[in-house]
Amino acid sequence: MRSVTEHAAAVLDLVAPLPAVDVPPHAALGHVLAEDLRAAEALPRWDNSAMDGYAVRAADVATAEPSAPVVLRVVADLAAGSGAEPHVEPGTAARIMTGAPVPPGADAVVPVEHTDGGTTTVRVDRAPRPGAHVRRAGEDVAVGDLVLAAGTELGPTHVAAAASVNAGLLRVHRRPRVVVVSTGSELVPAGSPLRRGTIPDSNSVLLAAAAESAGADVLRVGAVTDDVDELGSTLRQHAATADLVLTSGGVSVGAYDVVKALLTAWGGVEFVAVAMQPGKPQGAGRLPGGTPVLCLPGNPVSAHVSFEVFVRPVLARLRGLDARGGDALARRTTRAVVDDGWRTPQGREQYMPVRLRDEDGVLHASRAARGGSGSHLVAGLAGSDALAVVPADVDVVEPGTTLRILRTDL
């Protein structure tokens, strides 16, 4: 049997980061930066006011206090956005709004609250330190500073930072296009009448939603029957436009395991037993034409675990998330104290759906469903927010043990 680590490496080898495209900051949310973004301009670009008030020469008002105010002549009114550059001579001040460039001659800003708010003359009641309430040019970002590193998954603050340094376009990796096909003659679309032996197709719903959550554009083909010709024509139809094809079901030792039968005949896909529970039967390789395909087992919990352990890292690499050489899964991996214990199969790494509880910053995990990792309990899965990873050589997890945790809720 192949270890989980070996299979994960084999599937990652099937893909490389997708080509870069240029998008404006307001359309870049969720994309991954393909190259470092460095500041082409300083931020702020000019010394500017941090307050609404008056730009003054600090020396003019060094003695100001409520009982002995200093009166200055107001020579300009600088709104935010004003391009004016009035010179502030001794004895004068410029009314100034937050963000407006500090005019030549002035070296401090007196907040409006410390004045009478005058428009022709202004009474200053308190002495500012030289430099008070002036944001210095380049104080946030200097020209050439790294603003965002290649490999950053762009969230709201990232796209805002890019806009703030006046980036018109960002070089990001194209989003992966994923085609999802589930197989099984027993499958009907959810909401259809069920007859004996048929069940709703939940795997294509699960995998499509998971891939979408993981940053892919998804085409959910839905379920095809256990018919080699039908599966073959479906895969041929969609493979050319996909960066990755996901199938579920048909990979085991059954007489009708159509995915295994077809793709073994086509060649290019390897079907292996992986030392894990659930999720043992796995297929991985390429379709004719070269599109990578991952063939997941059909039991819903197996499909879920397979997605989290194998598919998510593949999508992360396609998206460019490992550009920095780090572990793209790092943010999803943590440790937690197990509250309940259970027996586990020896010789296979176990992935147990658990519910996490944060107790003052310390994570606790308990099993999400009575049945544990039993691979058909899809409804119980909905109560889980992580997978607890039990090493292959463990056969009993004792309460209080600390286990590695793969979060599935992030």
Place this chain on the structure above:
Amino acid sequence: MRSVTEHAAAVLDLVAPLPAVDVPPHAALGHVLAEDLRAAEALPRWDNSAMDGYAVRAADVATAEPSAPVVLRVVADLAAGSGAEPHVEPGTAARIMTGAPVPPGADAVVPVEHTDGGTTTVRVDRAPRPGAHVRRAGEDVAVGDLVLAAGTELGPTHVAAAASVNAGLLRVHRRPRVVVVSTGSELVPAGSPLRRGTIPDSNSVLLAAAAESAGADVLRVGAVTDDVDELGSTLRQHAATADLVLTSGGVSVGAYDVVKALLTAWGGVEFVAVAMQPGKPQGAGRLPGGTPVLCLPGNPVSAHVSFEVFVRPVLARLRGLDARGGDALARRTTRAVVDDGWRTPQGREQYMPVRLRDEDGVLHASRAARGGSGSHLVAGLAGSDALAVVPADVDVVEPGTTLRILRTDL
């Protein structure tokens, strides 16, 4: 000054959960369930096989072992999806695939690995327990069981669970429609040439992306100048189609604080000072016609903090996330040990952008930017993934202190 808690309550009072709509499970990702989903049918619906193998009468093969196998006649071949109901008489077996209903008469499944895989007769090499590898009808979900509770934010496992119980449509809250307007005559779209005094509009990019991340459909109007007529016509144009309008800038005491001027004249919006740093000037109320509007300060870090503290809970309520009466922010709130210390303003609750580090399940926080919570440091903000909350009565945060943390990366 109004406390943060008081202002948060006042803004929440402006909204109620949006009406429910029906969507199929495959289109429900990210929506919030408006009513409990209970199972209309049991899951599994029939006793079915957990393995590829042979459905047998356990008593027939109770003595089977490799040195003394038992041979049975194969009377049927049950693929997944088969509706056949052959009776398994003593001395016979039915070939059965994973998921196929167990036929009448049979009470155990022998995995194919424990047989010779025959199709007319089969040699059974090991005795199964009665009930072995049979999934019992209703074992996962019984009719009437709660599958998903109202208020659940539907992730991949939730929509899959809904599909698995054959739900054709889910009753979910409509997504909020949010209009984002930033104000300031100094603002130009990112990527435009800058002249003295102009800066790129990053707030509309920030707030639109944040609202989208928080589950809203967003119309980003972008920046309008500090002109009462322009702002007025923009708001009138978009208010009718919005569930929430967000503005940034123009809420302070400056002479050009256009949002405050216009909405004070229109009435229905209250402008207040909130005891927090950053984010002190806030406006909240209704536009003519009744659309809720939140007026955030224009400094980018203030806008970010205001979104996380006030807007996100409002969006959560609109989406139906507080239907269960719980704190919609609970998942985002945790505690962390502060690695570096800093001085803070007394009398105002401080929100310090921090970077989190998970050390074996214990969270540590350190300041994201040299300048700390200085409200103009938008580029530094991009390095943060949470806000550390310092109570109003603290003036020095010592290293090693445990603080409440509002995650902004989830």
